[in-house]
Amino acid sequence: MTKRPIAIMWFRNDLRLADNPALRATTQWAREHDGCVLPVFILDPVISDQLGGATRxxxxxxxxxxxxxIAERCDVSANIGAFSALRLFTGKASGVFDSIMETRPVGAMFWNRLYDQPSITRDTGIKATMMDRGLTCESFKAQLLFEPWEVKTGGGTDFKVFSPFWRACQKSQPPRAPxxxxxxITLFDQIIKGAVELNTLDLSPKPFDWAAGLSERFTPGEKGAMDQLFEFIDDRLQDYADLRDRPDHRVTSELSPHLRFGEISPFQIFHTxxxxxxxxxxxxxxxxxxxxELGWREFAHHILFHAKDLRSAPLQDKFRDFAWADAPDDLEAWQRGQTGFPxxxxxMRELWHTGYMHxxxxMIVGSILVKHLLIDWREGLAWFDDTLVDACPANNPFSWQWIGGCGADAAPYFRIFNPVLQGEKFDPKGAYVRQWVPELRDMPEQFIHKPWDASPLILKAAGVTLGETYPVPLIGLKEGRERALAAYQALKKG
Structure with a gap:
């Protein structure tokens, strides 16, 4: 059994080798102490609770x-034929580390910081325990350009509005180079008790592979992330400012799931x-x-860090007693892309098929759910948590609180997106709708976003029978808007 001191690299939402400060510190410590590196990933309750079907x-x-x-960069003397280079575990992280240290000469542990309260509580306790044992234990900034405690208002308080927050970030010390x-990597090459095979983590979709479309759209992993970045920079960034709101044009970066799992760092994106x-x-x-847009991600994490409960409690207290509708049938129709609003x-169908949505x-689907249908924003959050490949503890609840009008720098209660006007403006020829709602593919351009306005003759020619081949809207647009305004006005008066 080796007596060389071990430095543990604890991977979490930073699944990359390049621009990984904790990994660099781990390899440096191992080199300076004639030691070796033990790369670890633990599917502990904190991480597991943050995963939905798509993110799993x-x-x-x-x-x-x-x-x-990791295996490709192993020291040539390492013999890893009997196990994975990255050691996988399940259970509480503190218990896993205790078990490792019972039989192995661990001298140091490194990780990159996370910003949700459960992760902070877990990490703080583990760091205190390790330092009490005399271990070197350090964490690093790797997931954000600016730490939440680094960016303050002129009065020394936390920002609640995005624009001044991002201006303050831009005036700060520029982000370091990646x-x-x-x-x-001089890898620890002995068997570790408790390590499991990847299939033991039970991450594959069940009972059927609903995620087949996800692999058609994305390539998870560090290489996939870098390929995606350079493709975006070379082919689409030049049109981003003009076409970023157009779902019928592919100009957005689609880097969000890679960022969610840390396969690429914000520093790499910023400098590129x-x-x-x-x-x-x-x-x-x-x-x-x-x-x-990278700034919006920073702001979401800024709010996450300072909020006690971003997932279940509205940041604006007046929304705690909002009278949400109890409408399970409407919720299911929304989830399945059967609202009658093209x-x-x-x-919603793009989301189900690809794990992604423009x-x-x-914003449009969120507004329909929360405002026209008056369904609790937390229902939308839960569905996105399960079906989005980029769902994370910061961006998803932050965005749903924004659309619900109850979060930081939120859309005001009277901002209610009209899906017809939004469709006509951002999908003017209906190409996006035709792709994902094929039952409307033969509708004329002027009616693609409002088939209920077409004459019976036009509907027949397009092969559409409202209420049969395509649903009638769940609610009238005017009726839904007036109902939402009345509910929000009542809240305001109360």
């Missing part, structure tokens, strides 16, 4: 990719986009617009 699928693929990448992956702006005079505006149904469409 992604995690399985990402862990497979990370294990392969660094390369380690050339070699800035290099694009430097190399393309006159394109600074489109790069800046893209980076502001762009809403297109978005950001503009996310």
């Amino acid at each position: 699928w992604w995690l399985e693929k990402s862990l497979t990719s990370l294990d392969r990448s 660094f390369k992956a380690p050339d070699t 986009a800035n290099h694009f702006a430097d190399a393309n005079p006159g394109k600074g505006k489109t790069a800046s617009k893209f980076l502001s 762009i809403v149904d297109a978005g 950001n503009r469409v996310r």
Whole structure:
């Protein structure tokens, strides 16, 4: 049994080798102490509670990719034929580390910081325990450009509004440059008690592989993330500012699931986009617009860190007693893309098939659910948590509180998206609707977003029978708007 001191690299939402500060510290410690590296991932209750069906699928693929990448960089003397390079465990993280240290000479532990309260509580306790035992134990900034406690208002308080928050970030010290992956990793090459095989984690979709469409859209893993970044920079970023709200054009980066699992860092994205702006005079505006979306992610984590409960409690207390409708049939119709509003149904069907939805469409489907149908935003959050490949503890609840009008810098109660106007503006020829709602593919352009306005002759020619081949709307647009305004006005008066 080896007596070389072990440095544990605890992977969580940072499943990459490049620009990984904790991994760099781990390999450096091992080198300086003539030790070796033990890469660990633990499916503990904190992480498991944050996973839905789509993110579990992604995690399985990402862990497979990370294990392969670590193995490729192993010291030539390592013999890992009997086990994975990345050691996998289940159970409470503290118990896993206690078990490892009962039989192994662990001298250090490193990880990158997370910002939700359950992770902070877990990590704080583990760090205190390890340091009491005399271990070197450090955490690092890797998932955000700016730590939540680094960005304050002029009065020293936390930001509640995005625009001044992002301006303050831009005036701060520029984000550091990303660094390369380690050339070699001196891996601990002995069996560890309690380590399990990947299939033991039970991450694959069941009872059937509903995620087949996810693999058609995405390639999880660090290489897939970098390929996605460079494809976006080379082919689509130049049009981002003008077309980013158009679901009928593929111009968005689609990097959010890679960011969610840390297969790419925000530092890599930030500096790559800035290099694009430097190399393309006159394109600074489109790069800046893209980076502001990275700023929204920063802001969501800023709010997550300072909020006690972003998932279940509205940030604005007046919404705690809001009279949400009890409408399970409407909720199910929304989930299945059967609302009778074409762009809403297109978005919900895209989500189910690919695990992804264009950001503009996310706002439209969210508004229909929360405002026209008056269904609790937490129902939408739960569905997105289960079906989005990029669902994370910050962005998803932050976005749902925004659309519900109860969060930070939220959409005001009177901002109610009209799905017909939104469709006509952002999917003017109906290409997005035709792709995902094929029963409407033959509708004329002027009626694709409002088939109920078409004459019986036009509907017949398009092969559409409302209420049979395609549903009638769950609620009238005017009726839904007036009902929402009345409910929000009552709340305001109360």
